[in-house]
Amino acid sequence: MNARLAEMFHRLADLPPDARARYFVEHEVDPDTRREVEELLAHDSSDAGWFSQPVGISARAYLDDHVRGTLCGPFRLLHVIGRGGMGVVYLAERADGEVGQRAAVKLLQPGWTEIQRERFLQERDILAALAHPNIARVLDAGHLADGQPYLAMEYVDGQRIEDYCHGLDVRQTVELFLHVCEAVAYLHANSVLHRDLKPGNVLVSASGEVKLLDFGNARMLELGGDPTVTRLRILTPEYASPEQLSGGAVGTRSDVYSLGAVLHHLLSGGSPGEKQPSHSPRELSGDLEIVMQTATRREPEDRYASIEEFSADLRAWLESRPIQARRGDRIYRARKLIQRHGLATGLLAAVVAALLGAGALAWYSSPHDSRVHGLTAKRVTANTPELPIQMAAISRDGAYVAYSDPLGIHLYDTAAGVTRLLEGTAGHVLQRWMPDGSALQTQTLDDSGVAATMIVPAAGGRPELASDGSGFRYSPDRRHRALASADGKQLVVEDADGSRSRELWRSANSVVSGYEWSPDGKALAVVADYGRTSSLEIIDVAGRRKSVLIPASSDRYITSIVWHTTNRIVAAIWERGSGINSEGADNLWQVLLNSRARNGPAELRKLTAWTDSRIRRGSLTTDGRRLALVRTLRQRDVYIAEIGTGGHHAVVPRRLTPDLGDDYPTAWTRDSKAVILTSDRNGSSNVFAQEIDKLSAKQLVHGPGRQILPRVAPDGDDILFYGREARKRGLMRVPVSGGTAELLFETSNVADFRCSPAGPCIIAEFQRDRRIVVSALDLRKGKGREIYREASGRIVTPDISPDGRFLATPSSTKIVVRSFATGSVVREIDVRHGTAPTRLTSLDYSPDGRGFYAGDITPSEARLLYIDLTGEASVVYRQAGSLPQIWGIPSHDGKHVAIMMHTDDSNVYLLDAF
Numbered sequence: 054m055n056a057r058l059a060e061m062f063h064r065l066a067d068l069p070p071d072a073r074a075r076y077f078v079e080h081e082v083d084p085d086t087r088r089e090v091e092e093l094l095a096h097d098s099s100d101a102g103w104f105s106q107p108v109g110i111s112a113r114a115y116l117d118d119h120v121r122g123t124l125c126g127p128f129r130l131l132h133v134i135g136r137g138g139m140g141v142v143y144l145a146e147r148a149d150g151e152v153g154q155r156a157a158v159k160l161l162q163p164g165w166t167e168i169q170r171e172r173f174l175q176e177r178d179i180l181a182a183l184a185h186p187n188i189a190r191v192l193d194a195g196h197l198a199d200g201q202p203y204l205a206m207e208y209v210d211g212q213r214i215e216d217y218c219h220g221l222d223v224r225q226t227v228e229l230f231l232h233v234c235e236a237v238a239y240l241h242a243n244s245v246l247h248r249d250l251k252p253g254n255v256l257v258s259a260s261g262e263v264k265l266l267d268f269g270n271a272r273m274l275e276l277g278g279d280p281t282v283t284r285l286r287i288l289t290p291e292y293a294s295p296e297q298l299s300g301g302a303v304g305t306r307s308d309v310y311s312l313g314a315v316l317h318h319l320l321s322g323g324s325p326g327e328k329q330p331s332h333s334p335r336e337l338s339g340d341l342e343i344v345m346q347t348a349t350r351r352e353p354e355d356r357y358a359s360i361e362e363f364s365a366d367l368r369a370w371l372e373s374r375p376i377q378a379r380r381g382d383r384i385y386r387a388r389k390l391i392q393r394h395g396l397a398t399g400l401l402a403a404v405v406a407a408l409l410g411a412g413a414l415a416w417y418s419s420p421h422d423s424r425v426h427g428l429t430a431k432r433v434t435a436n437t438p439e440l441p442i443q444m445a446a447i448s449r450d451g452a453y454v455a456y457s458d459p460l461g462i463h464l465y466d467t468a469a470g471v472t473r474l475l476e477g478t479a480g481h482v483l484q485r486w487m488p489d490g491s492a493l494q495t496q497t498l499d500d501s502g503v504a505a506t507m508i509v510p511a512a513g514g515r516p517e518l519a520s521d522g523s524g525f526r527y528s529p530d531r532r533h534r535a536l537a538s539a540d541g542k543q544l545v546v547e548d549a550d551g552s553r554s555r556e557l558w559r560s561a562n563s564v565v566s567g568y569e570w571s572p573d574g575k576a577l578a579v580v581a582d583y584g585r586t587s588s589l590e591i592i593d594v595a596g597r598r599k600s601v602l603i604p605a606s607s608d609r610y611i612t613s614i615v616w617h618t619t620n621r622i623v624a625a626i627w628e629r630g631s632g633i634n635s636e637g638a639d640n641l642w643q644v645l646l647n648s649r650a651r652n653g654p655a656e657l658r659k660l661t662a663w664t665d666s667r668i669r670r671g672s673l674t675t676d677g678r679r680l681a682l683v684r685t686l687r688q689r690d691v692y693i694a695e696i697g698t699g700g701h702h703a704v705v706p707r708r709l710t711p712d713l714g715d716d717y718p719t720a721w722t723r724d725s726k727a728v729i730l731t732s733d734r735n736g737s738s739n740v741f742a743q744e745i746d747k748l749s750a751k752q753l754v755h756g757p758g759r760q761i762l763p764r765v766a767p768d769g770d771d772i773l774f775y776g777r778e779a780r781k782r783g784l785m786r787v788p789v790s791g792g793t794a795e796l797l798f799e800t801s802n803v804a805d806f807r808c809s810p811a812g813p814c815i816i817a818e819f820q821r822d823r824r825i826v827v828s829a830l831d832l833r834k835g836k837g838r839e840i841y842r843e844a845s846g847r848i849v850t851p852d853i854s855p856d857g858r859f860l861a862t863p864s865s866t867k868i869v870v871r872s873f874a875t876g877s878v879v880r881e882i883d884v885r886h887g888t889a890p891t892r893l894t895s896l897d898y899s900p901d902g903r904g905f906y907a908g909d910i911t912p913s914e915a916r917l918l919y920i921d922l923t924g925e926a927s928v929v930y931r932q933a934g935s936l937p938q939i940w941g942i943p944s945h946d947g948k949h950v951a952i953m954m955h956t957d958d959s960n961v962y963l964l965d966a967f
Contacts (some may be wrong), residue, residue: 055805057094058952059261060088060155060763061082061090063442064126065090066130067883073091078886081875082943090343091965093948094422104771108830112769117623117723117796120143120160121946123197123686124148125145125153125158125160125193125195125203126193126194126203126205126317127147127148127149127193128147128148128156128192128205129144129146129147129148129850130143130144130145130158130194130780131143131145131146132144134157134217137554140161140162141157141160141161141162142157142159143158143159143160143214144156144157144158145157145158145205146587146778147209151271153769154192155208156192156193156208156465156946157189157205157206157207157208157209158203158204158206158208159203159204159205160174160197160201160203160204161173161201161202164463166869167202169804170200170202171202173202174202177191177194177204177205177872178204179245180204180206181194182243183237183239183240183243183245184235185239186237187233187262187264187265188236188239188265188865189202189206189207189209189241189264189266189406190206190207191205191206192205192206192207193205196490196858198487203355209256209264210258210259211256211257211258211259211262211264211964212231212232212256212257212259212316212618212861213252213253213255214233214252214255214256214257214263215252215255215318215319216320217229217767218319218606224371225955226319226320226429227316227320227341227367227370227371229257229261229263229368229384229689230315230316230319231365231368232263233250233255233265233312233315233362234312234360234363234364234367236263236265237250237265237308237312237360237365238359238360238361238364241305241308241359241360242309245309246303246304246305246307246308247265247311248297248303248307248308248311249289249292249293249311250269250308250311250312250315251289251291251292251311251315251335252294252315252319253267253289253316254267255315258642258950260955269277273711277860278839279652280960283410291314291318291324292314292315292318293310293311293619294306294307294310294311294353294774295310295351296353296504299883302812304353305359306353306354306356306357306358307353307516307617308360309348309356309357309360310348310349310350310353310356310365312348312360312363313325313345313347313348313349313356313363314349316343316345316348317345317349320345320457320946321468325345325346325349335565338764340369340376340378340379342372342380342564343376344363344367344370344376345836346378347363347366348363352641354612354818357378357754358711358712360671361735361841362712362713362734362898363376364376364389365735366378374554374664375665377713377714379665379715379912383431390768391740393576404873413645413930414659419752427967429964429965430661430684430764430962430963430964431464431962431963431964431965432453432960432961432962433456433961433962433963434456434463434465434472434711434832434884434960434961434962435960436458436959436960438956438957438958438959440458440459440460441459441557441685441935441957441958441959442456442457442458442669442683442936442959442960442961443456443457443458443459443482443483443669443680443683443912443913443934443935443959444456444482444483444484444669444671444672444683445457445483445669445672445674445682445961446483446485446486446672446674446679446684447467447674447675447676447679447680447681448486448490448511448676449486449490449676449677450676451465451467451488451676451677451678452467452468453465453466453850454467454681454961454963455483455486455493455511456683457478457481457482457483457495459475459479459913459933459934460479460482461474461475461476461477461478461479461480461481462474462478462481462493462495462509463475464511465961469964474520475509475511475513476513477515478495478496479517480913481495481496481497481507481509481516481915482495482496482497482912483495483661483940484496484506485526485674485794487848488507488527488531491510491512492510492511493508493509493511494506494507494509494519495507495508495509495516496912496913497516497912497913498911498912498913502894504911504912505518506518506519506524507519507866524536524542525547526568526570527549527570527748528549528570528574529572529573529574530573530574531549531571532548532549532574533546533547533548533549533574533594534546534547534548534549534551534851535557535568535570536546537565537568540564541556541564541565541582542559542560542561542564542565543556543558543559544556544557544559544565544568544579545557546557546577546594549837552861556590557577557859558577558579558592560581562583562824563581563582563583563587563588563605564581564582565579565580565581565582566580566581566582566611566670567579567580567611567612567613567614567670567671568580569614569616569622570616570620571591571619572616572617572619573619573834574594575593575594575595576591576593576594576615577591577592577594578590578591578602578614578622579591579592579637580611580614580844581605584607584911585610586605586609586610586892587603587605587609587610587611588601588603588604588605588611589601589602589603589614589622589644591646593686599837601641601833602622602646602846603624603657605614606690607647609626609628610626610627610628611624611625611626611627611650611671611672612625612626612627612639612668613625613668613670613671613672613673613682614644614673615673615680617673617675617677619646620645620646621643621644621645621646622643622644622646623642623643623644623660623673623675623680624641624642624644625637625639625640625641625668625673625682626640626642626643627639627667627788628640628642630644631842632794638663638665638666638667639663639666639667639668639684640658640659640660640663641659641660641668642657642659642660642661643654643657643658643659643660643678644657645657645658650699657778661840663684664777665682666684667685667686667687668682668683668684668685669682669683669684669685669959678965679928679963679964679965680963680964681961681962681963681964682961682962682963682964683763683959684959684960684962685874685957685959685960686958686959687785687955687956687957687958688713688714688715688716688807688955688956688957689715689716689717689953689954689956690708690709690710690716690952690953690954690955690956691708691709691710691716691717691728691951691952691953692706692707692708692709692952692953692954693707693709693728693745693949693950693951693952694706694707694929694930694949694950694952695704695948695949696929696943696948696949698744698948701715706930706954707954709728709743709745709951710730710732710743710750711748712732712734714732714733714734714735715732715733715738716730716731716732716734717730717953718942718951718952718953719731719762719763719764719942720763720764720765720772720942721765721767721942721944721945721951722742722765722789723769723810723941723945724945725767725944725945725946726744726745726951727742727743727744727745727765728742728743728745728942729741729742729764729765729772729845729949730742730743730750730763731761731762731763732750733761735752737758737759738759738761739752739753739754739759739760739822740752740753740760740761740763740774740787741756742772742789742791743752745949751791751913752791753787753789753790753791753792753947754774754776754785754787754791754792754793755791755792755793755794755926756793756794758776758777759776759777759811760775760776760777760785760794761774761775761776762774762775762803762805762806764806764807764808765789765808766786766808766832767808767809767810767811767812767813767814768830769789769810770788771786771787771788772786772788772789773785773786773797773806773808773832774787774802775793775806776788776794776796781796781799782799782800782801783796783799783800783801784797784798784800784803784806784816784830785795785797786832797832798833798835798836800816800818800836802818802820803817803818803819804817804819804850805817805823806849807850807851807853808830809853809854809855809856809857810852810854810855810945811855811857812831812857813853813857814829814830814832814853815827815828815829815830815840815851815860816828816836817851824842824843825842825843825849825850826839826841826842826843827839827841827850827851827876828840828841829873831853838906839870840860840873840876841860841871841876841877843862848861849863849864850862851871852896852897852898852900852905853873854898854900855874855901855902856902857873858872858873858874859871859872859873860872860873860876860956861896861898861905862896863893863894863895863896863907864893865890865891865892866883866884866890866891866892866893867881867882867883867893867924868881868882868893868896868905868907868920869881869883869885870882877936882920882922882923882924884907884918884920884924884926885924885925885926886918886927886928890908890917891907891909891926892907892909892911893907893909894907894908894909894937894938894939895907895908895938895939895940896908896940897940897941897943897944899919899942899947900944900945900946900947901947903921903922904919904921904922904941904942905919905920906918906920906929906940906941906950907919907926908938908939908940908941909926909939910936910937912935913933913934914931914932914933914934915931915934915936915939915954916928916929916931916932916939917930917931917939917940917941917950917952918929929941929950930952932954932955934955934957936957937955938953938955939952939953940953941953
């Protein structure tokens, strides 16, 4: 083939037919040349793979007689077995008589250019460095007399993967495809991008062994900027990512797209977005469809971040486990919804338009909507994580669902399907409906940060400050009212007018996390929170008789209840999960009471089987026919912020962990270059280190088991963590560079542990009564002397000062400082943040020991505070939403803080026929 013919072929190879026709006319190509080029293009469009069966093509199409019999090193060329846009592949046999061996030898096309030669040499270099069972291996390489390079590879006598899959069902096809994923993941781990993944580049041997071929386009490096590079055939349009087709920058997510397109073709016979009759739509619906859609999203950031994530979801589908793409699919759909409404007026305006428009979004079915045990869940809202739903409640007559988000209080008309925002309610967090249904009780913060209870008319109007009695919860017959104390240790009941106040419930080692009146107003159901477990009991108001329905020894944690009928309570109960869902999920349970005096253990029956969401505490309400609740997909993420002088005034944080796992930071390396964190991105909680200028993390602990709470040892050379492997649980150690962990000593009750750079370490452990005991810790001898016990029963653990002399513990509005040597309280620091009281939930010393980073939770936001030794607090960063935690770990050089913040994707759901 002459150079002009070769150049024309490469120029036209990736153009559509109409563009090719225009080219021939505009360039006045003579008929004979046009016919030759069209023959080559027609054969090229058949997408013959490298090592397919011999193809019958004319002598003009590369099979030159003078090439047959040519020696390429120890191999003699026999005949053409395939070709691509740049090379020709020959079947060859060993000619030196040493051993009988066949090979596939690749040569450049006749008329090759110097640029093609450089690309060919690049391909040889890439392949020579690879060794994987699913990648064809290199046997030999060299040059012919005319300077042309050759490459001899193992010959695979097999079928193209799409032909091999014709006799397989969907599950068998996915199982086979995972071997392709393993090969591509290996490439990425070795900094190689394939860039031309397609069915023709994957063969399957008769024994079912997968081989990935053709690396001519792998890791396309710039070749001196020669404009002819853009005319080389570097992609296959049906399987190329959108950024490849547009000439944009490509990365590992481009290969993810191509693999997704290949899987779609194998399963449906078509391209992404099409459905063909290879397999029925039912087989390709649900989770598998979402996996393929996620892999082939148009924008790279919307796809799986890696081949490993793609493979993990395919394996989860095969094993009937929840897929991580479900979570990302919700966020993706919500973001696309916002984009359709335009971003000209900003994110909030777009979301308001989406929420307050005609009821197009009302009752919009979520990917999570399901029928389990007859229940039907329908989503009422479509908020994004930027505007998480804080609380929701259905009115007693069922006419409205009220809910709050950072924009304010919304009312959803259940009959008309229309939502309206109540004016003047920005910053209000819904508490409940008032008993007569005419108004809503909310909570808001004034300018100084002090919380106030407000009454908001449902018909609209100015919110008013609530009277002193607003905190009470009235019985359905309006004869009594109940109120929990501020510390949750006591529950009192009174007559409706405030008379005859008496204590109904009290506890020293638990707090009230929820309570509900029975429909007849004669009893209260009380949820007691013991920290890591909870109980449900009912108390008769008149006789004060108590019956425990779910004991605290249960392995279930109750988050919300609603007393539906006299003998039936519906509860939201959290259960620990496993595998990639190790953080667990909330589900609805039916609690059937003993009809005889409602006494004795309850009968429990699970109503739903959700695997990927939590139910917002207190959001479970009913109108007698339907349940309203807030389901949330919440994950922890690590953010990094630069901090100014004095430890505060951080710049806007940036996300360090761009994955769908649950990630949280607990330490820094001594050089302040990397954050030590825990993540369940691989299915179980493991220890990782991630440099602050990188987007990927390194797993430090090799081996099975769950690892949490990683801390840096005083010498900075080791990472300490609490590990669980089989039946062994204890404090373990691994080098900061990673490796196999060493067990220091066994314990099963670790709440936390800390080490100071000066040397001393402490360990906090749970006792049987769930109280915390803090002891000294010697890394060679194990647990030492007891320092103190937390007498209050609160589950709080201390941090140790950088010099190892003091222990500091958060206590809501103050910081308690103790002596490490004696355990005695040496100081109590009252925290001041304007006139607002604080609710401290975490505490970490600053690296200079002159202050603290503390998490502070309010009804409408989570704040990271910097508190100096006098108690003066300033806000480092605030995150809007009803969030349970925030904390900050400062780097040792004091220049950055690693912040744990939540991504909170929350929306309102209604359930009928429950």
